[in-house]
Amino acid sequence: MAEKYYAGIDVGSHSTEAVIIDDNKQQLSFSIIDTGLDGNAAAENALNLALAKIGINRENLNGIVATGYGRANVTNAGKQVTEITCHATGAHHIFPQAGTVIDMGGQDSKVIHIDENGQLVDFVMNDKCAAGTGRFLEVMAKRLGSDLDQFGNLALLSEQAVPISNTCTVFAESEVVSLLAKNHPRDQIIRGLHQAIVDRIWAQSQTVGIHGAVIMTGGVALNQGVIQLLEDKLKCELLVPPQPQIVGALGAALIAHRNFR
Amino acid sequence: MKDVGAPALIGLRELTRKKRSRSQSQLFGPPLECTNRLKEIMTRHYYLARFATGAKPVAWVTSGAPVELLRSFGFYTIYPENHGALVGAKKQGAAMCSIAESAGYSPDLCSYARIDLAHTLSGKTPTGRLPKPDLLFASNNICQTITYWFKAISYHYNIPLILFDTPYNYTELAQTDINYMVEQLQQMIPILEQASERKFNNSKFAEIVGRARETSLTWGAILATMRNSPAPMTIFETFFHLAPIVSLRGLPVAHDYYQILLTELEERVRDGIGATSREVKRLMWDNIAIWYKVRDHSIQFAEQGMNFVTATYTNAWAETTQHLDINNPFESMAKTYSLVILNNNLDYRLKLMQRLIQEYQVDGLVIHSARSCKPYSVGQYDIKRKLYQELKIPAVIIDGDITDERAYSDEQTKTRLDAFFEILGN
Known part of the structure; x- marks a missing residue:
């Protein structure tokens, strides 16, 4: 059976981050890019970048959760969650x-x-x-x-x-x-x-x-x-945390894991 | 006379009929039949106001003033706060406020005050015309701004201002304070006699006090129907149905209207008809409404299966009226108007909110931190923390303003509310 992966994307006012985790909630890859003018494009790019780093195809993703100010515009996300809940989830995962x-x-x-x-x-x-x-x-x-x-x-x-x-x-x-x-x-x-x-x-x-x-x-x-x-x-x-900017995206990926397993 | 000033009723009509898409209307129960009657009453009130000058003595009155005394002299009353709410609901708040600002009034001043000052300076109003006041009648039981705002109006029109001074209740209301307030009420009589050219009539006064009491008790009974689940009305509707108890209190029309509304609500309770189609969570609202956002908020919360069933704001006109007593009108009025929520200490407010949470089976609290209303917004963080500690009631604070939409950010508010929905969904 193919491995399952989950993605979280945090579209912020300044930067956009994506995090990929596996079925064991292990962080495999992340990316950080400037949000620029188009939040949805930034979300796509950040996700593709994070996927490319570990050579995983989009089809292998079980679920995507978007967060941050641009969350509502991320068309490929299965769920939108506020950055408040995502930071809480991500921080708890790293520091129980x-x-x-x-x-x-x-x-x-x-x-x-x-x-x-x-x-x-x-x-x-x-x-x-x-x-x-x-x-x-x-x-x-x-x-x-x-x-x-x-x-x-x-x-x-x-x-x-x-x-x-x-x-x-x-x-x-x-x-x-x-x-x-x-x-x-x-x-x-x-x-x-x-x-x-x-x-x-x-x-x-x-x-x-x-x-x-x-x-x-x-x-x-x-x-x-x-x-x-x-x-x-x-x-x-x-x-x-080692990469404090990606905690929101990590939280989003963990919520994707919880919702789309 | 379309849309002549039914305070915020244009908003209410939108809320219940127009503009709602098919999917949005599925979020709500059938609209209240009384709404049309309410609109007629308030429209008529503002329409007749246009012709009040010269026909009747006209007074501009604050929401917490002891209007019963004034009514016994036959004054036609205008409530600038109610007018401000109307302007806000019509989304004309910022435009009106900027008129006052261009005359030098600070943007930090209450937006009801700025709107009223703007109207005074420019004559602009969505009601067509407000009658020029012969007298101003204010009480500082709701804020101190009132004093200076009404002084400015008094200066502008060169008319008398009667100020009812209610000492703040840091602890319990003392008899010396009651005596002080009773004395003020009695001193007002000769001034009101002179302004109205009528003699004071004690039996008429007692009759009005009695009617105000009955009306407020009925308003309390109306709110109490929302203890039922599903609640037959949302708090967003009560924000509008509040208009008569605020600005027509003591008049037969307000009394009669609330009897009809109560009957309709009791029928809905009996038939199990809720204001929202889904009432999964029951919420409480703190502070004055965000008038230009009432419709948006009603949809946003209904979509989540959440209904507001109580508010400290709407409760204010039901809370202290049990003190009104026709056999002791002066002293009972002093108590009624001194004990209002904004003239009381935070401990009082906390206990009041705890009681409402229990009586109305509240699951969560939305606190509006209103830029305009400092006395209402102070202490909200402490209250939020205390309510969570003692009752485990989650709460969210949203920054905004009652009528000045420039002080409200949709995006920031959305994130806060979404996070609050996530807390309640846990």
């Missing part, structure tokens, strides 16, 4: 002790409380504002002439932070320009920006509470500055 999942993606951030079975109990998301998201960091990194993947490390170079009073991305950018004009050290401004984002996600986390082990997912989990400052603020260790 998970009680809280902090997901910071391109345009939203969320704190998710899950029970011992990985089921969603409660969640909170940012309001209609990009502050506290990957987009905020991206805009600021660009303004301060840093590569995004180095931005977090720069925040840790200085012990001192210049306080950033605006959490609005647009206003914070103006504030940064003004701080640079006043000759504030760049590293301290960068640390201040990271502190602002951490303070915001911390406040969000307090509304659902911190339960059990805390897992950090989403692209922002690659930022060491955010991780370290958030650990200091929460006074606990954050567990970060």
Whole structure:
């Protein structure tokens, strides 16, 4: 009998990820691409890329689950599930002790409380504002002439932070320009920006509470500055999966496994 | 006189008849027959309002004001909040708000206030025309914004503002507070006599208080029919059927209407007719309606087999009326209007919600964090956490606004609601 495979696709505002797992829930392959303008095309491309890596044909997939903002437009998915449930499912699979999942993606951030079975109990998301998201960091990194993947490390170079009073991305950018004009050290401004984002996600986390082990997912989990400052603020260790961006897609693949076996 | 201002009834008609596709109409039970009668009543109310100036003394009144006293002097009453709801349901909220904003009012101000100020400044209204007020009658039992909003209107028209000040109940309502409120009510009489050119008539006043009590008790009985499963009405319908108890309270027309509605609902309960075809989960709504989204939400939840069976908002006009007493009208009015949900501490609100959850067998809670209504939206995260801890009731908070659709994001709300459906489906 042919092996069965399951796919999860997470179409986010910034990037699209696909994950393939087998019947034993083992992750076999993943892909990450830019979403671009066409979410459905991005979903197709990400899926084909992940399949090609392990030489599996589309026909061998038992089921596909789509998640993320573009989930409704993924025409080949058998089911659509929110990224909230998918991050919860993916995080629980990697870290069964998970009680809280902090997901910071391109345009939203969320704190998710899950029970011992990985089921969603409660969640909170940012309001209609990009502050506290990957987009905020991206805009600021660009303004301060840093590569995004180095931005977090720069925040840790200085012990001192210049306080950033605006959490609005647009206003914070103006504030940064003004701080640079006043000759504030760049590293301290960068640390201040990271502190602002951490303070915001911390406040969000307090509304659902911190339960059990805390897992950090989403692209922002690659930022060491955010991780370290958030650990200091929460006074606990954050567990970060090897590829934090694909946890949503992994969760979607696991839900496909549950639904389409 | 098509569509003359039946508050949000245009939305209700859409909700029950027009525009619903075949598949959508299968989601709901047969529409309530009373809806047409409701539309007639509210249309007539706004239509007659056009000709009230000069014929009757006109007052603009807030939803939590002790209107019974005013009615005994024969005032024709307009409720700017009700008018705001109408504007919102017609999706004209943002356009109206921007008129007020262009005059310098902050976008952070309550959108009911901005709409009312916009109407005052521009005369624009979907009702055709609202009568110019001779007097303003407000109570700060629902918010503090009212005070300054009505002061601005008072300044604009150069007319008196009567403000009924209800001290906030941090704990229990004290007798000293009751005395303070009774004194205010009594001090209003000579001012109202002067404005209306009528003498105060105690027996007429008592009659109106008695009728308001009966009407509110009937409204309570109407809501209580929704304790049945399936519930004979959705909360989205009650948002509209609320109009008479808010803005015609104390008048025979409101009293009579609710008798008819109650009879119809009792028949539906007897015949097992539900408002939605499938009622798998029963929900509670917190805060004022998102007027421009009522129809969309009613479909979205019905598709999931979920029906809203209670709301803190609609319950507000049934909750405290048992205190009204024709033998002691002043003191009983003070209690009635002081004990409303927004003039009470969070512990009171929590206990109220716990009681509603139990009485209506609620499975989940949708909390609208309304940008306009700070007093209603404060403490919602604490309440959500407490209700989960104590009753294991899952809840979701959606950000929005009562009438300003610019403060609402469809996509963000959809993700939150979908996740909430996933929690309830577990």
